[in-house]
Amino acid sequence: xxxxxxxxxxxxxxxxxxxxxxxxxxxxxxxxxxxxxxxxxxxxxxxxxxxxxxxxxxxxxxxxxxxxxxxxxxxxxxxxxxxxxxxxxxxxxxxxxxxxxxxxxxxxxxxxxxxxxxxxxxxxxxxxxxxxxxxxxxxxxxxxxxxxxxxxxxxxxxxxxxxxxxxxxxxxxxxxxxxxxxxxxxxxxxxxxxxxxxxxxxxxxxxxxxxxxxxxxxxxxxxxxxxxxxxxxxxxxxxxxxxxxxxxxxxxxxxxxxxxxxxxxxxxxxxxxxxxxxxxxxxxxxxxxxxxxxxxxxxxxxxxxxxxxxxxxxxxxxxxxxxxxxxxxxxxxxxxxxxxxxxxxxxxxxxx
Amino acid sequence: xxxxxxxxxxxxxxxxxxxxxxxxxxxxxxxxxxxxxxxxxxxxxxxxxxxxxxxxxxxxxxxxxxxxxxxxxxxxxxxxxxxxxxxxxxxxxxxxxxxxxxxxxxxxxxxxxxxxxxxxxxxxxxxxxxxxxxxxxxxxxxxxxxxxxxxxxxxxxxxxxxxxxxxxxxxxxxxxxxxxxxxxxxxxxxxxxxxxxxxxxxxxxxxxxxxxxxxxxxxxxxxxxxxxxxxxxxxxxxxxxxxxxxxxxxxxxxxxxxxxxxxxxxxxxxxxxxxxxxxxxxxxx
Numbered sequence: 001x002x003x004x005x006x007x008x009x010x011x012x013x014x015x016x017x018x019x020x021x022x023x024x025x026x027x028x029x030x031x032x033x034x035x036x037x038x039x040x041x042x043x044x045x046x047x048x049x050x051x052x053x054x055x056x057x058x059x060x061x062x063x064x065x066x067x068x069x070x071x072x073x074x075x076x077x078x079x080x081x082x083x084x085x086x087x088x089x090x091x092x093x094x095x096x097x098x099x100x101x102x103x104x105x106x107x108x109x110x111x112x113x114x115x116x117x118x119x120x121x122x123x124x125x126x127x128x129x130x131x132x133x134x135x136x137x138x139x140x141x142x143x144x145x146x147x148x149x150x151x152x153x154x155x156x157x158x159x160x161x162x163x164x165x166x167x168x169x170x171x172x173x174x175x176x177x178x179x180x181x182x183x184x185x186x187x188x189x190x191x192x193x194x195x196x197x198x199x200x201x202x203x204x205x206x207x208x209x210x211x212x213x214x215x216x217x218x219x220x221x222x223x224x225x226x227x228x229x230x231x232x233x234x235x236x237x238x239x240x241x242x243x244x245x246x247x248x249x250x251x252x253x254x255x256x257x258x259x260x261x262x263x264x265x266x267x268x269x270x271x272x273x274x275x276x277x278x279x280x281x282x283x284x285x286x287x288x289x290x291x292x293x294x295x296x297x298x299x300x301x302x303x304x305x306x307x308x309x310x311x312x313x314x315x316x317x318x319x320x321x322x323x324x325x326x327x328x329x330x331x332x333x334x335x336x337x338x339x340x341x342x343x344x345x346x347x348x349x350x351x352x
Numbered sequence: 353x354x355x356x357x358x359x360x361x362x363x364x365x366x367x368x369x370x371x372x373x374x375x376x377x378x379x380x381x382x383x384x385x386x387x388x389x390x391x392x393x394x395x396x397x398x399x400x401x402x403x404x405x406x407x408x409x410x411x412x413x414x415x416x417x418x419x420x421x422x423x424x425x426x427x428x429x430x431x432x433x434x435x436x437x438x439x440x441x442x443x444x445x446x447x448x449x450x451x452x453x454x455x456x457x458x459x460x461x462x463x464x465x466x467x468x469x470x471x472x473x474x475x476x477x478x479x480x481x482x483x484x485x486x487x488x489x490x491x492x493x494x495x496x497x498x499x500x501x502x503x504x505x506x507x508x509x510x511x512x513x514x515x516x517x518x519x520x521x522x523x524x525x526x527x528x529x530x531x532x533x534x535x536x537x538x539x540x541x542x543x544x545x546x547x548x549x550x551x552x553x554x555x556x557x558x559x560x561x562x563x564x565x566x567x568x569x570x571x572x573x574x575x576x577x578x579x580x581x582x583x584x585x586x587x588x589x590x591x592x593x594x595x596x597x598x599x600x601x602x603x604x605x606x607x608x609x610x611x612x613x614x615x616x617x618x619x620x621x622x623x624x625x626x627x628x629x630x631x632x633x634x635x636x637x
């Protein structure tokens with residue numbers, strides 16, 4: 001027994017340098033990716049045909065005022081120095097001031113991002129909890145009605161414009177049936193009733209124990225979240241179906257059947273375990289897509305999220321906000337990728 | 353000899369757009385507590401025969417027969433539920449390549465205990481103990497450690513011994529081995545075969561050994577069926593293979609090189625279209 005417990009321990013001690021190397025590699029990759037992201041956003045800010053000085057002082061300022069602001073913004077320095085300053089600022093969480101709102105961009109984003117996070121999370125949950133079982137069933141009953149249904153759902157999800165579905169959804173469920181609340185995150189009577197802790201209204205109202213606010217917030221979020229959920233469901237169920245079909249045709253599934261296992265066990269314990277790894281990537285991508293802030297959905301539902309924030313800022317020539325928002329979204333993308341990488345290592349014994 | 357399995361006029365048919373294709377075309381055989389070899393080239397229907405016995409032919413394949421009896425059970429009328437009780441518990445199957453036939457994301461231990469727990473009410477600890485003992489029986493050193501390994505961490509020969517352990521742990525009476533050594537290195541083939549042979553003989557099981565290797569089968573089995581184009585063309589006692597009469601069997605024997613009598617050129621098999629249409633030879637005992 002003593003001998004046995006030593007063997008795995010001894011084995012585990014050896015790969016430590018490799019594990020360290022891997023972590024260091026990941027950190028380096030992330031650093032390079034983020035630096036590249038900053039460089040791209042920085043360059044976008046410089047090549048846009050928007051004069052940042054004019055955006056601050058307006059059209060009627062004198063040449064002297066113009067020159068002063070030009071120096072204040074550091075535009076007289078060489079480009080590389082400007083970039084260094086920009087990176088340093090961003091690393092300190094400083095994205096500059098928003099011209100439109102007059103506030104720090106970081107504060108603005110902290111305010112609008114939870115709205116998008118809440119919507120995207122709920123949407124992804126809907127997409128996963130319906131899309132995955134639907135995809136599995138479609139693969140198991142290939143060619144039967146459930147498979148056709150999944151295909152139809154996917155086809156509609158891929159081909160319908162989201163703004164159209166959003167408007168029709170509002171018309172039917174809000175306008176005609178009155179089952180859900182209209183645009184916005186919260187009814188006007190419920191504003192400011194619960195203290196902001198996480199910025200996620202559903203969570204905040206639960207923490208405060210205020211059920212009426214929770215119900216109202218839920219009634220507001222459920223339609224846009226279902227809509228986004230439907231679009232990620234279409235994608236997730238298609239991918240799940242094709243992953244499952246691949247697994248169900250493999251030899252180890254025959255082995256499982258030879259053992260006399262029930263079909264349920266064969267599908268969920270054997271086949272599904274093998275697609276978890278691929279599925280994680282798909283779900284992470286779908287989630288990242290929604291976190292970007294689905295501009296159209298947020299505009300139709302007057303959802304004060306990051307998609308709407310960036311769009312409005314762009315239309316107002318407010319480049320600091322646009323770039324800040326872009327950097328935040330890019331960072332989230334990278335973070336989600338690393339996270340799914342880590343989950344990979346956890347779920348796939350071959351990756352350890 | 354009491355028979356474990358009787359099959360009469362077994363057919364496996366796949367409907368296609370241009371008519372139906374018969375992979376197995378009306379074969380009859382029985383299996384006692386013996387080692388029955390099924391030999392034939394690729395596409396002769398030998399693997400399909402193995403899978404048809406367990407009713408594991410994939411859709412849209414159809415299995416028909418006049419009789420298919422395993423012990424007291426009529427396999428033809430057995431429901432899927434009854435078939436699940438038979439699979440593993442009464443008849444089991446080992447496939448070609450352990451790289452593909454073991455689940456890559458489950459540990460060896462959980463796959464073996466699963467096979468046992470499906471058919472017997474046992475505590476996990478008890479099942480684990482039996483699994484370790486079974487791994488020991490297939491000559492795996494340090495079975496406790498191997499229990500917690502994943503399939504990619506074991507070699508091919510070890511993987512196939514794990515398969516054998518997994519398939520024999522619920523004590524089935526019939527084992528179907530579908531080319532169990534074809535994917536293995538030549539150096540471990542014999543070792544795996546010997547382990548399988550010993551377990552099958554000790555337990556008084558019936559073995560159906562499917563292979564394309566005539567020499568291997570003749571050394572290893574008691575009785576041999578030679579299949580061609582979905583039919584049985586000849587039945588031989590293993591020791592009397594040299595007395596085989598069918599030209600296909602003789603052709604197969606002649607196409608194997610012999611170290612003691614080297615020939616400059618091996619014979620190519622000349623096929624006679626009449627073989628295809630000749631009635632299947634019955635291998636019922």
